[in-house]
Amino acid sequence: MNPSLFSAEGLSGVVFLGFVGLIASGALIATHTQRLIRAISGLALCLLGVAGMYYFLLSPFLALMELLIYVGAVCVLIVFGIMLAEPKPEQTVGKLNMVAGVVGVILGGVLFWGLVRLAQVAPWQASAVTGDFSLEAVGTQLLTSYSMVFELISIVLLVAIIGSVALARMGRERSKA
Amino acid sequence: MNESINIPWLVGSLVAAIAFVALNASMLVWLERKVAGHIQRRIGPKEVGPFGLFQSFADGLKLMSKQLIVPECSDRILFKVAPLLVMVPAIMSFVVIPFSENLVARNINIGLLVIFAFASVNVLGLLLGGWGSANKYAVISGARAVSQNVAYEIPMLVTVVTMIMVTQTMNLNEIVLQQPDIFHWYIFRLNASPLMPVAFLIFFVCSMAETNRAPFDLGEAESELVAGFHTEYAGMGFGLFFLGEYANVFIGCSLATILFLGGWQSPFGVFPGVWWFLLKVYTLIFVVMWARWTFPRTTLYGLLNLSWKILIPISLFNLVLTGVMLKVF
Numbered sequence: 398m399n400p401s402l403f404s405a406e407g408l409s410g411v412v413f414l415g416f417v418g419l420i421a422s423g424a425l426i427a428t429h430t431q432r433l434i435r436a437i438s439g440l441a442l443c444l445l446g447v448a449g450m451y452y453f454l455l456s457p458f459l460a461l462m463e464l465l466i467y468v469g470a471v472c473v474l475i476v477f478g479i480m481l482a483e484p485k486p487e488q489t490v491g492k493l494n495m496v497a498g499v500v501g502v503i504l505g506g507v508l509f510w511g512l513v514r515l516a517q518v519a520p521w522q523a524s525a526v527t528g529d530f531s532l533e534a535v536g537t538q539l540l541t542s543y544s545m546v547f548e549l550i551s552i553v554l555l556v557a558i559i560g561s562v563a564l565a566r567m568g569r570e571r572s573k574a
Numbered sequence: 575m576n577e578s579i580n581i582p583w584l585v586g587s588l589v590a591a592i593a594f595v596a597l598n599a600s601m602l603v604w605l606e607r608k609v610a611g612h613i614q615r616r617i618g619p620k621e622v623g624p625f626g627l628f629q630s631f632a633d634g635l636k637l638m639s640k641q642l643i644v645p646e647c648s649d650r651i652l653f654k655v656a657p658l659l660v661m662v663p664a665i666m667s668f669v670v671i672p673f674s675e676n677l678v679a680r681n682i683n684i685g686l687l688v689i690f691a692f693a694s695v696n697v698l699g700l701l702l703g704g705w706g707s708a709n710k711y712a713v714i715s716g717a718r719a720v721s722q723n724v725a726y727e728i729p730m731l732v733t734v735v736t737m738i739m740v741t742q743t744m745n746l747n748e749i750v751l752q753q754p755d756i757f758h759w760y761i762f763r764l765n766a767s768p769l770m771p772v773a774f775l776i777f778f779v780c781s782m783a784e785t786n787r788a789p790f791d792l793g794e795a796e797s798e799l800v801a802g803f804h805t806e807y808a809g810m811g812f813g814l815f816f817l818g819e820y821a822n823v824f825i826g827c828s829l830a831t832i833l834f835l836g837g838w839q840s841p842f843g844v845f846p847g848v849w850w851f852l853l854k855v856y857t858l859i860f861v862v863m864w865a866r867w868t869f870p871r872t873t874l875y876g877l878l879n880l881s882w883k884i885l886i887p888i889s890l891f892n893l894v895l896t897g898v899m900l901k902v903f
Contacts, residue, residue: 432649435651441698461687465691465694468698469691469694469695473698476702477717477724480701532744
């Protein structure tokens with residue numbers, strides 16, 4: 398069962414493990430560092446790994462969108478937010494107590510075990526659309542089969558925009574008074 | 575992904591891209607100094623080599639031999655990673671640029687998206703570099719660079735979406751193939767949208783602003799911020815930011831060439847090839863330099879107002895207009 402390292406399966410396994418390593422190390426950095434800005438860098442690394450995973454699964458469009466939106470926009474905006482808030486360098490994340498850590502590890506373990514079981518036991522049905530991951534296919538699917546989801550997402554985004562505008566306006570009035 | 579991956583070709587073209595980025599940057603530095611010199615009625619570098627051509631190589635050697643100083647209060651890791659975050663995406667973008675019909679490392683269907691995805695990482699490098707230096711000028715510069723990049727990314731992407739609606743493809747080589755001669759260049763396709771030349775202008779201005787070029791170089795305004803985000807960088811750390819900037823200028827100009835000016839196609843329909851592409855790109859780069867030494871630096875408010883109040887409304891209007899034109903005709 399063990400494919401040789403230099404066969405096609407072996408190499409793709411190495412690539413897969415590389416992306417898993419990127420995701421895991423990025424996530425660990427994001428949660429364990431004491432400095433906010435490094436946490437964001439860890440998040441960016443983790444998302445880069447996720448983008449690589451999409452690419453590995455033959456969906457370059459999703460991979461690039463992940464890179465464009467999450468690394469290029471979301472992470473940059475978070476860093477921007479941190480810069481405006483300007484935390485002091487010595488101001489670090491406080492140490493959590495042991496109980497919270499133990500409970501967290503147990504809950505995480507249960508969740509992980511559940512997901513693994515789900516992946517093993519559940520009868521996965523292959524998606525109706527296979528083999529065509531081109532941009533045209535994605536666009537057509539988005540505006541036909543999944544138009545409801547598409548509209549819902551637009552409404553969520555609209556609400557978010559209106560909410561942020563409202564918040565910004567409130568801040569302005571308060572500063573005037 | 576309908577082609578098999580040719581690993582030697584990919585590795586070879588990556589090496590070629592890195593070599594090209596370095597050579598291109600050194601030549602552009604020389605050209606910039608010459609252009610600046612002649613615009614200001616002096617002659618620019620002339621001592622090292624014929625016409626001062628080797629001046630950049632001398633500068634490069636000097637930069638490489640200098641010590642890399644990491645400031646004591648800085649965030650060491652981020653300080654060292656930031657120049658790479660500027661440089662690597664720029665090189666990755668070269669992979670999909672079609673220099674001629676066959677001279678493209680990876681002719682993939684979503685080439686346009688590849689370039690924008692990697693270009694968006696660039697600003698993260700500037701930010702982390704600015705923040706990691708633990709220098710107030712660098713931090714201010716980082717904040718400026720982000721507000722500028724966010725503001726100009728919007729009209730740029732809206733213009734690009736308009737172009738994708740017209741071209742119906744994101745494959746850069748196919749976009750070039752649709753423009754066989756000067757009458758078919760997208761900048762002159764007024765039947766697709768009467769605002770095509772305006773779209774080109776918006777795209778060009780945005781790419782200048784995205785690459786932090788004067789008159790939009792508020793991120794590194796020497797008179798107020800010392801040198802901006804690379805204030806604390808010495809030697810090749812600074813050199814990588816510099817290489818990245820010139821690589822991004824090249825990428826911006828080549829995208830403008832591909833989208834609007836027919837890429838490697840000849841204007842008269844004869845002898846298409848890499849020379850036309852380079853000629854067009856370097857003409858645009860010359861215009862970028864010309865603008866830098868002609869216009870004074872804008873203020874931050876002027877810069878943001880230009881984007882939010884002028885470029886974004888026009889580009890959105892162009893998007894709607896193009897959609898209507900496509901539907902009606």
